[in-house]
Amino acid sequence: MKLLKLIVKNAFRHRLRTILTILGLAITIMSFGIVRNVLEVFSFSEDDLIPGHLITRHKTSMMQFLPYSHLDKMRQVEGVEAVTYGFWMGVRYGDDPEEFFARMAIDQDNFYKIRSDWITSEEDIEDFKTVKNAALITPALALKKDWEEGDVITVGCDYFETVSLDVEIVGQFEFAQEQNRQAEFMLVRGDLFRRAIGQEVSPEMEHQVGWIELLADPPDEATEIATRVDSLFMNSDMETKTEPVNAYANAQVERFRTIITALQVSSYLMIGVILLVLLNTMSMVARERINENAVLKTLGFRGKHLVILNFGESMFVALIGAVLGAALIWPGIKLFKTLMPFLQQVKFEWITVVWVIPAMIIVGILASLVPVIKATNTSIVDGLRTLE
Amino acid sequence: MAGYIVNITNLYKEYIRDDMRIPVLYDINLDVPTGEFLALMGPSGSGKTTLLNLIAGIDRPTKGDLSVAGESVANLTEGQLAQWRANHIGFIFQFYNLIPVLTAFDNVELPLLLTSLSKRERREHVETALSIVGLADRMNHYPRQLSGGQEQRVAIARALVTDPSILLADEPTGDLDRQSAEAIMTLLGRLNSEFNKTIIMVTHDPRAAESAKVVRHLDKGELT
Numbered sequence: 001m002k003l004l005k006l007i008v009k010n011a012f013r014h015r016l017r018t019i020l021t022i023l024g025l026a027i028t029i030m031s032f033g034i035v036r037n038v039l040e041v042f043s044f045s046e047d048d049l050i051p052g053h054l055i056t057r058h059k060t061s062m063m064q065f066l067p068y069s070h071l072d073k074m075r076q077v078e079g080v081e082a083v084t085y086g087f088w089m090g091v092r093y094g095d096d097p098e099e100f101f102a103r104m105a106i107d108q109d110n111f112y113k114i115r116s117d118w119i120t121s122e123e124d125i126e127d128f129k130t131v132k133n134a135a136l137i138t139p140a141l142a143l144k145k146d147w148e149e150g151d152v153i154t155v156g157c158d159y160f161e162t163v164s165l166d167v168e169i170v171g172q173f174e175f176a177q178e179q180n181r182q183a184e185f186m187l188v189r190g191d192l193f194r195r196a197i198g199q200e201v202s203p204e205m206e207h208q209v210g211w212i213e214l215l216a217d218p219p220d221e222a223t224e225i226a227t228r229v230d231s232l233f234m235n236s237d238m239e240t241k242t243e244p245v246n247a248y249a250n251a252q253v254e255r256f257r258t259i260i261t262a263l264q265v266s267s268y269l270m271i272g273v274i275l276l277v278l279l280n281t282m283s284m285v286a287r288e289r290i291n292e293n294a295v296l297k298t299l300g301f302r303g304k305h306l307v308i309l310n311f312g313e314s315m316f317v318a319l320i321g322a323v324l325g326a327a328l329i330w331p332g333i334k335l336f337k338t339l340m341p342f343l344q345q346v347k348f349e350w351i352t353v354v355w356v357i358p359a360m361i362i363v364g365i366l367a368s369l370v371p372v373i374k375a376t377n378t379s380i381v382d383g384l385r386t387l388e
Numbered sequence: 389m390a391g392y393i394v395n396i397t398n399l400y401k402e403y404i405r406d407d408m409r410i411p412v413l414y415d416i417n418l419d420v421p422t423g424e425f426l427a428l429m430g431p432s433g434s435g436k437t438t439l440l441n442l443i444a445g446i447d448r449p450t451k452g453d454l455s456v457a458g459e460s461v462a463n464l465t466e467g468q469l470a471q472w473r474a475n476h477i478g479f480i481f482q483f484y485n486l487i488p489v490l491t492a493f494d495n496v497e498l499p500l501l502l503t504s505l506s507k508r509e510r511r512e513h514v515e516t517a518l519s520i521v522g523l524a525d526r527m528n529h530y531p532r533q534l535s536g537g538q539e540q541r542v543a544i545a546r547a548l549v550t551d552p553s554i555l556l557a558d559e560p561t562g563d564l565d566r567q568s569a570e571a572i573m574t575l576l577g578r579l580n581s582e583f584n585k586t587i588i589m590v591t592h593d594p595r596a597a598e599s600a601k602v603v604r605h606l607d608k609g610e611l612t
Contacts, residue, residue, distance in 0.1 A: 002501040009489040295485040298446055299499045299546070300474020302467055380446040384481075 003305065007312035010285075021281045022321045025274055029325025029360070030332045032270040033352045035263050037333055041346055042253050042260050048177045050116055052081070052219030054226050055248040056212040059239035062252075065208035067238050068194070071107075074214060077232065079225035081217040082113035087193055087210035090158025098338060101141050101184035103155060105193030105210075108134065114215045117176040118187075124171025134189050135167035141184040142172060155186065157193075162200040165192060182347055214242070271359055274321075278367035282314050286371035293375040294383025303376045310371040311364075318364035319357075326353045393554055393586050394420035394443055399452035401438055401609075412438045414609045416452070425580040425587045427600035434606040436590045437558055443588060444477050444556050445469050457553040474502045478547030482559035484539040486531040492518065492542045493527040499550045517545040520583075521575060537568030544575060548585075555579065557589040561596045573599040 012018050056074070058064035071083045089103035111118070112125050120128075120136060128134045135155075137147060147153065147169055157163040167188055175181060190209070198206025214229065216222035226242035233240045243251070253260065293306055330348045337346060378386075399416035402409050412435045420426055428436045441447040442454060445461045454462055457476040464472055473479075486495045496517050500510045518524050521541040531539050540560060547555055557576065561569035577599045579585040589600060597603050605612045 005494065006487070006490065006498075009487075013489050291485070292487065295481070295487075296498070297470065298444065298473065298477075298479050300470050300477075300502050302470040305502070381441055384446075 003308055003312065007309060007316055010309065011313050011316045017281060017284070018317060021277060021317055022324060024277045025318065025321025025360075026324035026328060028270050028274050028277070029322060029356055030328035032267050032274075033326065033329030033356065034332050034336050034346075035267045035270070036352045036355065037329070037349050038336075038346050039260065039263055039267070040349055042256060048117065049245055050114065050215070052216035052222050053114065053245045054214040054216055054222055054229070054242050055245050056214065056229060056240045056242040057248070059230075059241040062211075065205070065210060066212060066240065068207045068209050070233065070238070070240065071209070071212060073232055074212065074229055077225065077228050079216055079218075079221060079228065080214050082110060082215040084110040084114050084213050085190060085209035085211065086111075086213065087190065089155070089188065089193065092158050093155065101144075101186060103157075103186045103188060105188045105190045108189040108191065111187075114213050118173045119176055120171060120173035124173065127170035128187075128189065131168055131170050132189070133165065133167050133192055134170040136171050136173045136187040137169055138174060138183055138185045139172055140182045141186060142169075144184055155188065157197075160197055160201050163193075163196045165196055167192070212240075271363070274360070275363045275366060278314065278318055278321075278363055279370065281317065282310075282367045283370050285310070285313065286374040289371065290374065290378055290383050290386040293378065294380045294386070297380045297383070306375040307372050310375055311368040314368035314371070315361070315364040318360045318367065322356050322360035326356050329353065329356075391421055392419045393422045393424075393457055394418065394588070395453070395455040396443075397453040399439075399442070399454055400450050401435070401442065401447075402450050412609050413442075413449075416611055418604070418611060420586065420588060422586055423580070423584045425577070425599070425601045426589070427597040427603045428588065428590045428606060429592060429594075429597055429603055430606035431592065435609040436592075436606045439606065440556055440558055440588065440590045443554075444479055445473050446479075474499060474550065476553040478550065478552035478555045480540070480543055480547050480555065480557040480560045482562040484531070484536075484543040484563075486539055486542055486546075488531050491528050491530055492523060492534065492545075495531070495542055496527075496545045496549050499546060503550070513549050514545075517549040518542075520548065520579075521545045535568065536564050537571055540564060540568070540572050541575065544572070544579075548579070554586045554588065557587065557591075559591055559593075560589060561591065561593055566595075569593070569596060 056066065056070070058066055068085070071085060074080055074083050084107040086107065087105040089105055091100040091102050093099040093101055108129050112120070124136060128136055135153070142148065149169055149171060151169045152166050153169065154164055154166050156165070165188060167186075173187060175183060175185075194206045194208070198204075214225075216225040222244050226244070229242045230240050296306065329352055333346055333348050340346075396416050396418040399413060400411070401413040402411040404410070416439065428439060430436045438447065442449055443456055445456065445464070449462055453460065459472055459476075461469065461472065487498070490498070493514055496514045497510055500513055505513065515524065515527070518527050521544050523538060523541050523545065526534060526538060531542070534542065544560075555576075560576065561572050564572060573596050576587055576589065580587050580601075587600075589596070591597055
């Protein structure tokens with residue numbers, strides 16, 4: 001504690017250099033935090049999966065729709081407990097590029113039989129089934145838009161731009177997964193959407209669906225049941241690929257593998273950059289303090305005192321940078337989401353901050369090695385001969 | 389030996405630079421009584437600073453015996469030597485070597501941070517030391533706000549503050565104008581006469597050496 005004053009004074013000896021170093025660290029840490037939080041979007045936990053949850057898509061491409069008639073055929077397959085379908089509608093809302101929330105059109109009659117991870121009341125499910133233009137929204141979306149039951153909202157579809165639906169909010173639903181609780185999401189009746197694309201795009205579209213979801217029973221036979229489902233449509237022009245949701249999610253993630261890998265590498269490189277920035281500053285400190293360390297040794301300071309002084313200075317700068325950088329992650333993510341409307345799922349995870357602090361302690365230790373070694377290994381006589 | 393604070397017998401020092409042995413001191417024998425004010429004079433390269441460094445325990449002899457304040461310093465480990473320096477040596481540098489980011493008070497307090505003194509006790513010691521050198525009113529000034537002579541007086545206060553057994557000064561007036569140099573020599577003389585501090589001073593300034601009680605000359609590594 002007695003040396004704390006000297007550590008702090010030393011750290012700001014070259015004020016501009018220290019401030020620039022801290023800013024460099026903080027900005028890099030903020031970038032690291034944003035990248036790590038973006039990567040969180042592409043990760044999912046097996047614990048969040050519904051047992052026996054299968055998903056069916058067109059065998060050729062995820063982008064191709066499937067016939068609605070497949071649902072009835074799948075219901076006949078042994079081991080298929082429930083069947084439902086969905087469409088991705090997009091995120092854009094209105095003409096304002098900064099207004100967006102995620103939307104899906106879903107099978108209003110059957111979704112709740114499978115999607116136990118969407119929590120809603122029986123009353124809201126009933127309203128969703130009976131009100132012909134019903135929509136459910138998450139509390140986060142209701143809060144953001146100040147929407148409530150009975151409000152009629154006009155929503156569109158990102159990839160069928162002529163489609164426009166006037167939906168009535170009949171209730172709310174919530175994601176069971178903690179990490180999705182803040183998602184701004186809307187569920188629209190599937191039949192309403194199918195009718196709209198039938199009218200606006202082409203009549204046959206009314207009889208198609210984006211994907212199909214199934215519930216396998218027993219869940220541990222899900223893979224065999226998936227094979228059974230796919231065999232139904234083998235050699236047809238609408239062949240399917242059915243797989244457990246985790247495999248499907250992995251396949252989705254795989255589409256972005258190159259980007260994910262690049263982001264992961266970038267995040268590790270950022271730690272390297274942080275280390276280099278601090279190392280550069282501490283190397284200058286090592287060079288500048290040779291004479292002064294010799295003076296301190298002459299006064300009776302021992303190696304351990306010089307270790308404390310140099311390590312303390314490195315750690316002090318690293319931790320200020322870490323705290324500032326960590327504090328900037330949250331506003332950084334807000335800004336990032338404003339700039340990247342399609343990555344609204346990105347949100348601030350405390351784990352990133354938990355990550356940053358120990359990482360910066362390690363960086364602080366490593367960066368202090370140069371001055372510590374220099375300070376302890378240089379003899380007093382050699383140190384005193386060195387001009388500052 | 390009783391009454392002597394420094395005993396040097398057959399001391400030899402050489403440096404090795406690029407595989408070459410460079411002898412600096414030859415067969416030095418020197419006894420300094422407690423309370424002495426000794427000036428070591430000699431031309432550049434005569435080995436006077438090396439001898440001072442050896443007495444200060446910041447360098448080690450190649451051969452010979454060296455005892456300072458009752459301790460054979462050559463036999464101490466680095467850690468013991470640092471502790472010994474903190475207890476017994478007050479060192480005054482030619483270029484003051486104050487820490488620029490610390491005030492005069494903080495600079496003088498530095499050696500006391502290694503002791504178990506309380507904050508209040510440290511403050512009392514620092515204020516006393518700064519009063520002795522006549523800078524009680526400048527304790528909150530930074531080195532850049534002081535003249536060269538004042539900086540050297542702060543450095544002397546720093547050397548004094550732990551009440552060391554011996555004060556070692558390496559060209560203490562070498563960087564000062566004549567007036568400031570005289571003030572510093574007067575101060576060192578007072579410390580010797582009033583506070584009975586043993587002082588060994590390296591200088592090549594005959595005026596500075598006049599303040600010392602004893603003057604010894606070094607020439608090409610030998611005491612004459």
